[in-house]
């Protein structure tokens with residue numbers, strides 16, 4: 001996820017771009033840049049925050065420019081990889097949000113035609129492609145380039161000698177701001193201080209803004225669309241109208257999982273793992289749960305060591321460290337220890353260019369975008385998606401088909417249940433096989449943001465101690481898809497039911513037996529990946545319970561997003 005912004009009008013272009021970009025910084029904050037149309041195209045860009053890179057710049061601009069705040073996906077955060085990107089003749093400047101899946105093929109073709117590239121980004125193919133077709137005319141060249149791109153994108157482009165800003169959208173958000181002058185941005189926060197009149201661009205649409213005019217078309221036919229009045233405050237708009245970043249991030253999961261699954265690097269990495277006879281996974285918190293899910297799925301022998309215990313338990317073997325931030329001190333200590341013993345270290349990380357990626361021998365990425373809420377949500381399911389994709393490649397199976405939308409549809413009913421849970425002193429989450437991982441993650445989520453004590457247990461372990469704690473009304477979340485563990489799980493659920501626990505069953509929608517055992521039941525479609533799809537109702541349960549109890553789920557007490565102390 002990145003923030004893109006463009007402006008055409010009479011105001012000081014650099015100042016408008018800087019102010020708008022500041023409002024988009026929550027979408028990415030590892031590098032920033034702007035390019036403006038003057039006598040020629042000029043630009044400033046670098047690694048760093050919007051303030052570090054752009055607060056005091058002045059460029060010779062004539063009424064139009066584009067800007068970008070980056071969250072790296074291809075290529076480290078540095079000056080060259082920052083946006084905007086240009087063709088070698090400085091005719092076309094482009095900023096882009098999304099992932100171009102066929103950029104390697106496009107780059108090869110363009111290089112064969114004599115184009116030279118500077119960066120490691122997928123985006124850089126776009127200005128070269130547009131430049132290659134400029135003889136068709138600016139807008140036709142832009143459309144031709146867009147038609148050749150596969151993947152997800154919101155693109156804005158400027159072309160030397162024109163005062164138009166061209167745009168295109170597919171799967172990445174883009175909206176125009178309209179009053180007497182025009183804006184184009186990843187979201188309305190960028191221009192809300194100047195106008196609340198927004199025209200939302202739909203997938204497959206292309207167009208341009210210019211002084212006092214905008215034009216949109218789809219499939220060669222002009223689209224007329226009236227502006228919508230935005231009633232949101234600036235704060236609400238940054239959260240896309242959601243009450244908290246965590247809820248917004250939960251709802252982003254259909255996109256973040258898709259973006260992660262299509263990464264080409266996963267297959268390469270799977271081929272590498274197939275050459276090993278053992279792998280040791282290390283990570284912390286939610287990332288540790290993702291590691292455990294991989295252990296259940298994989299055919300190769302895997303040890304999972306929680307990062308804070310690594311130096312006591314590690315006995316050798318190649319490492320895969322999993323971390324959203326790539327900065328967690330426990331994980332870094334584990335990795336440095338393994339390196340000091342001469343072991344190879346691989347990493348699965350969300351933050352490009354983070355410390356872990358610099359130490360690792362090989363890095364693969366989740367493509368979940370920045371996660372602002374302290375509790376991991378979309379980055380957990382992205383880790384699972386990446387690991388299941390690696391597993392599928394290792395076994396020669398097709399890529400996982402994962403649909404998390406059904407879980408999102410339960411949000412309203414879950415909110416009702418949350419009112420009931422808000423009085424609970426303690427809760428249990430139970431599951432068997434990989435669903436035990438879901439139990440651990442569900443329990444972690446509710447304890448960290450609602451502060452209700454919760455434990456995740458293997459269904460079979462209850463009778464070895466914790467059953468003593470089950471009494472009338474204690475909430476037990478039973479994660480019980482219709483898989484090979486179901487029958488035994490039903491037995492475990494009966495054990496707690498007999499002790500009058502309050503059963504919250506999550507299982508396959510046609511499982512009438514589970515439904516009748518449950519006090520509240522959430523039905524899910526049949527799935528081969530319940531750890532991913534069932535994560536969503538568990539996240540929503542934690543979220544709604546926290547909110548009803550008056551907690552701020554985005555900033556739980558005593559916790560930080562990046563834990564840089566051991």
Ligand code: F6R
Pocket residue numbers: 284285286287288322323324325326327328331374375376377444445448561562563
């Ligand atoms: C829980 C949570 C933490 C992190 C843990 C590791 O919601 O966010 O448990 O998962 O601190 O962080 P990373 O993945 O950044 O290494």
